[in-house]
Amino acid sequence: MTTLKAKLQEDLTAAIRARDELHSSTLRLTLSAITNAEVAGKEARVLSDDEVLKVITKEAKKRREAAEAFAKGGRPEQAARETAEGEFLDTYLPKQLGxxxxxxxxxxxxxxxxxxxxxxxxxxxxxxxxxxxxxxxxxxxxxxxxxxxxxxx
Structure with a gap:
């Protein structure tokens, strides 16, 4: 049974091999956010899959907010990239309720x-x-x- 963090790392390796810049940079940022969460607090620990999901959810939300801000600021290329990153991260999250x-x-x-x-x-x-x-x-x-x-x- 692989953990969600291990799956992210495997997907990062695959994205790097495929020279997929968007996915590899998104996964790098997400994995670093997970690492930061693991070392935050008094002592380092390994996050559970639920905690990793919370980090991914937060990262996806950041991308949506950034995309909105770029769109309002008249930077459609940046907005499109942030939107693409957010949609990619959403693939790791459970399906949202309607x-x-x-x-x-x-x-x-x-x-x-x-x-x-x-x-x-x-x-x-x-x-x-x-x-x-x-x-x-x-x-x-x-x-x-x-x-x-x-x-x-």
């Missing part, structure tokens, strides 16, 4: 929170606590928050 699936999970959580006595604006935190673990890694925080706010209004 809006309908996310809304259904949020609606169920809202019902649970209301049953527990959470009402009004304070219910947002209670609902997020219920939804968070169910959709971890399957939807971005901003999408989850927007869906919760929509369900509570």
């Amino acid at each position: 809006d309908d699936e996310l809304d259904a999970i949020v609606a169920q959580a809202v019902a649970e929170a209301r049953a527990a006595g959470a009402e009004g604006p304070r219910a947002i935190g209670a609902v997020m606590k219920i939804v968070g673990p169910k959709v971890a890694g399957l939807a971005e925080g901003g999408r989850i928050a927007a869906s919760v706010k929509k369900a509570l209004t």
Whole structure:
């Protein structure tokens, strides 16, 4: 059983052999982010696959935000590259939930929170606590928050 980090390293080797500059540079940056996460804190440790997924998710989000910023700044070539890198990183992530699936999970959580006595604006935190673990890694925080706010209004 190979770990996700080992798979990234194998894919990096293959990308370098294929002289695929986009994929090799993206994988190098992602692996260095994983290494930085491993040595952060008081003592070095090896990240679990779940923790590696979180790093990849963060890196993919950075690429999407950078692509937006480059597009607004009138630099379409850079925006296209960042978008391509983000899409490549997305191939390592679990399939994201669709809006309908996310809304259904949020609606169920809202019902649970209301049953527990959470009402009004304070219910947002209670609902997020219920939804968070169910959709971890399957939807971005901003999408989850927007869906919760929509369900509570």
